[in-house]
Amino acid sequence: MSFQAVRAVFERPVIDALANLTTPVQCFVDNQAFTIPDAGGEYATVNLQWGATTTRVLRGNFENLRGSLVVECFCSKNAGPARAQEMITPVMTALNDLNSCVCDPATGAVGWVRDMTGPNFFALDDAPFYKVRLSVAISARFDS
């Protein structure tokens, strides 16, 4: 089992999707320090949490990685939802595309996305940003 390899399966498509926008957006992952940009700036965060990671069967537990991926993108407030939708749409597409991928032979990790909740949009009270949030159920397998 390698949580790091599996984590990359989900984080990499999100980072790439945001980097490939006409106006790229920098994306920060868990435990990565960053300075929130001033008003008018844009950024995104990705958080991955594991939930149940094994399933009990008659003769013990077998690995069955399941977790939650939360992607939050921030853009200018009071400018309408268009930019937020531009940011989150390729992220959703990239994550959905994981379901047709095969195991990465370099790492042995393969992941799938299940239900997506969102995107939900929020004009933040405490920051000059408009936020779009996507919550995704994920599952993964690691073939050593």
Add this chain to the structure above:
Amino acid sequence: MKKLTQLVPDVREALQTALEETVVQVHRDLVDVGPWWSGQFATSWEVQPGKKAIPANIDLVSSDRTPEDKASAQIDVPDSPNLGGYTLGNRSRYRLYAMDVLGDPNGRGRQQGTAPNKTAERFWYDTYRNSQLANTVERTLVNVFRRYK
């Protein structure tokens, strides 16, 4: 061996029991993994029959500077006719902050689970819904139907 005509009422009864026990178990899980400071949020979950919007209409009352001990929270499950299922939601006005969807605009509270004195893991609700809820539903269904042999 039961006749087919007897099985249908049994299945309906089992399904209704399963719906009730599932919503109770999910509520128990949410209280278990969710935040507990004064206990107000954890005791503001509500079950409604069918698909309903649960209004956020309970204001935050002032609370102690330190969290109180977590206790069990009970929930009333009303009748749900015709296997209409249930909606479980939280009525506190600050539920989006408690569920880490938003950070508190005043710089207080959980700060999306990054506050050092948080009483639940970051994104606890997303993690539960995305990775544990299905297990709870499946386990409860299996347990109920085992009793209806």
